[in-house]
Amino acid sequence: MKKKHHFPFFDCAYQGFASGSLENDAWAIRYFIEQGFELIVCQSFSKNMGLYSERAGYIHIIVEPSENATTIAKNIRSNLGGITRSILSNAPNFAVRIVDIILSDPQLFKEWVEQMNIMSGRIQKMRKMARDKFVELGTPGTWDHIQQQIGMFSYTGLSVKQVECLIEKFSVYMTKNGRMSVAGLNEKNIDHFVKSVDWVVRNVQ
Numbered sequence: 001m002k003k004k005h006h007f008p009f010f011d012c013a014y015q016g017f018a019s020g021s022l023e024n025d026a027w028a029i030r031y032f033i034e035q036g037f038e039l040i041v042c043q044s045f046s047k048n049m050g051l052y053s054e055r056a057g058y059i060h061i062i063v064e065p066s067e068n069a070t071t072i073a074k075n076i077r078s079n080l081g082g083i084t085r086s087i088l089s090n091a092p093n094f095a096v097r098i099v100d101i102i103l104s105d106p107q108l109f110k111e112w113v114e115q116m117n118i119m120s121g122r123i124q125k126m127r128k129m130a131r132d133k134f135v136e137l138g139t140p141g142t143w144d145h146i147q148q149q150i151g152m153f154s155y156t157g158l159s160v161k162q163v164e165c166l167i168e169k170f171s172v173y174m175t176k177n178g179r180m181s182v183a184g185l186n187e188k189n190i191d192h193f194v195k196s197v198d199w200v201v202r203n204v205q
Contacts, residue, residue: 130182153183169196
């Protein structure tokens with residue numbers, strides 16, 4: 001990226017929810033800053049705070065230190081304000097207040113981090129369990145990607161026809177490009193999911 005003079009734009013939608021660690025999930029951003037990049041980071045709390053219906057997040061813009069840093073910051077803030085005004089007029093602040101309360105209170109912050117770790121661990125457990133069950137059934141193909149991917153969702157590699165069959169025949173739902181919600185799996189429904197996918201992979205081309 002340095003060689004090609006690219007400008008990095010990070011979409012930080014899963015911080016703390018991907019690996020279970022806020023620090024680990026922010027490593028790439030810190031590394032790019034250490035390497036001297038100017039960059040933008042969009043940070044969402046929709047997933048890691050469960051604020052889907054009340055979207056909240058931050059935009060961070062990192063610029064090189066300079067004598068004009070204060071002026072540059074003011075110009076950036078002014079431009080962002082203009083963009084926000086034209087799109088939203090006034091952004092809703094209900095969810096922002098929730099985020100502010102949690103991040104400002106040491107006890108609430110600790111509880112939030114612990115809960116993210118629990119949820120992240122549960123999703124990782126479901127990924128491993130699904131992968132192991134596919135291997136156990138001998139489902140055609142390689143299913144390591146189910147365990148190797150991170151976050152709430154996973155690209156299964158299923159075709160549009162296979163997904164349509166899953167929906168119609170087995171009531172297993174996902175987007176037509178094969179993107180599924182791993183968070184929707186649990187120990188009660190994972191056998192149905194794996195066996196349904198196994199059948200579809202074997203019978204629908």
